Amino acid sequence: MIRLCLFSLTFALGLQVSLGEHTKKRLLLNDLAILNSRLAKLESTIQSMDKVIASMNNTFNTKLKSLEFSYQSNLTTMETSFQSTIASINKSFNTKLSLLESSYQTTMVSMNRSLQTKVNDHERNIQSLTSSLSTLQIGIANQQKTMAQMTQSFQERGSTYVRWGKSGCSGTGTKLVYSGYSSGQKYYNGDDYYRGGPSNMLCLPDHPELSNTTAGGNSFIYGSEYDDSQFGSGAQNQDVPCALCLSNASSATVMIPGRKSCFSGWRIEYYGVLASGAYHHAASSYICIDIQPEFIPGGRSDNNDNTFFTTGYKCGSLPCPPYTDDLQVYCVVCSK
Numbered sequence: 413m414i415r416l417c418l419f420s421l422t423f424a425l426g427l428q429v430s431l432g433e434h435t436k437k438r439l440l441l442n443d444l445a446i447l448n449s450r451l452a453k454l455e456s457t458i459q460s461m462d463k464v465i466a467s468m469n470n471t472f473n474t475k476l477k478s479l480e481f482s483y484q485s486n487l488t489t490m491e492t493s494f495q496s497t498i499a500s501i502n503k504s505f506n507t508k509l510s511l512l513e514s515s516y517q518t519t520m521v522s523m524n525r526s527l528q529t530k531v532n533d534h535e536r537n538i539q540s541l542t543s544s545l546s547t548l549q550i551g552i553a554n555q556q557k558t559m560a561q562m563t564q565s566f567q568e569r570g571s572t573y574v575r576w577g578k579s580g581c582s583g584t585g586t587k588l589v590y591s592g593y594s595s596g597q598k599y600y601n602g603d604d605y606y607r608g609g610p611s612n613m614l615c616l617p618d619h620p621e622l623s624n625t626t627a628g629g630n631s632f633i634y635g636s637e638y639d640d641s642q643f644g645s646g647a648q649n650q651d652v653p654c655a656l657c658l659s660n661a662s663s664a665t666v667m668i669p670g671r672k673s674c675f676s677g678w679r680i681e682y683y684g685v686l687a688s689g690a691y692h693h694a695a696s697s698y699i700c701i702d703i704q705p706e707f708i709p710g711g712r713s714d715n716n717d718n719t720f721f722t723t724g725y726k727c728g729s730l731p732c733p734p735y736t737d738d739l740q741v742y743c744v745v746c747s748k
């Protein structure tokens with residue numbers, strides 16, 4: 413290429429000489445020699461440089477190959493080392509994993525055995541408790557049956573009392589056994605020397621069963637009448653009814669004088685005023701006449717057979733207070 417350029421330049425200069433001045437024709441020919449010389453030198457130099465460049469290329473290629481080889485070698489070494497390390501890690505990991513699995517399996521087996529043992533124990537306990545529960549249920553059923561029998565027996569038993577002045581019963585759970593007539597001995601037989609005989613009053617039923625034999629003539633029973641207006645309006649001379657009452661679910665009844673309510677734990681059956689025969693008549697008893705007394709129909713005539721009078725306190729041996737002279741005495745019948 414360079415040579416082609418130099419040749420073209422020389423041809424141009426020569427053409428210029430052929431067309432130009434004669435003075436310059438020799439000089440230009442001489443210059444061509446110089447140019448050729450220089451061109452030869454330049455070519456030599458270029459060739460030297462080509463050789464140097466080729467040498468450098470060889471050196472460069474050699475070093476490049478060396479570097480490539482070294483790089484490949486190092487890379488191979490690193491890969492080998494890396495793979496070895498990875499293999500070692502994998503091996504270690506697998507070993508530990510195997511140990512963990514083995515330990516886990518052992519632990520799980522142990523836990524399963526323990527759990528199974530506990531489950532078996534619990535099942536045995538449940539069976540035992542179920543059996544005990546069945547036994548208890550049978551026992552409870554028997555006790556309930558016994559309790560029901562006892563309750564029925566207790567309710568059937570109850571306790572009884574006479575309600576004076578009424579033909580019925582009113583206590584809670586209390587039933588009428590029968591109603592009838594209050595009665596006792598005659599208040600006065602007209603002779604102060606004959607004040608004996610019974611002192612108690614009785615409740616004769618209104619549906620008697622009569623004997624067919626006459627009595628001996630020394631003891632009689634008479635109907636009662638209120639002989640005191642203090643029993644209530646219109647009570648004077650009225651005959652007195654009575655009732656025999658059964659207080660269910662109770663084992664005791666009692667008449668308490670001096671009160672119109674029961675003590676704690678007792679149920680009231682009825683309350684009223686205390687009554688008896690007169691102190692200057694034949695002996696009698698204290699009874700509790702209902703606070704709202706009834707009268708036997710058709711009994712208003714003044715028979716003065718067995719007679720009731722309201723009772724009052726008398727101070728003296730009886731302390732006042734708490735009592736007060738001449739006040740009417742309350743009474744109450746209580747059950748429990």
Ligand SMILES: [Ca+2]
Binds near residue numbers: 649651
């Ligand atoms: Ca009468």
Ligand SMILES: [Ca+2]
Binds near residue numbers: 638649714715716
């Ligand atoms: Ca009378």
